[in-house]
Amino acid sequence: MSEKSFMTVDEVAAELRISKSKAYEIVRELNAEMEKQGYLTIRGRVNTAFFHKKVCYSD
Secondary structure: OOOOOEHHHHHHHHHHOOOOHHHHHHHHHHHHHEEEEEEOOOEEEEHHHHHHOOOOOOO
16 A cells, blocks of 8 residues: 555644644644745645654654
């Protein structure tokens, strides 16, 4: 099974064990960072690989 490209706010909240409102804040922050790097982002979703990189789950 292939890994999903994007995580929803609900998935971010569940993985980090935080509130949904805090997860929205994190998704907005990560998407803003990606936009500065020239990437297209989707509101309410975050790139899975970028998310894992930023929360120190991978290199």
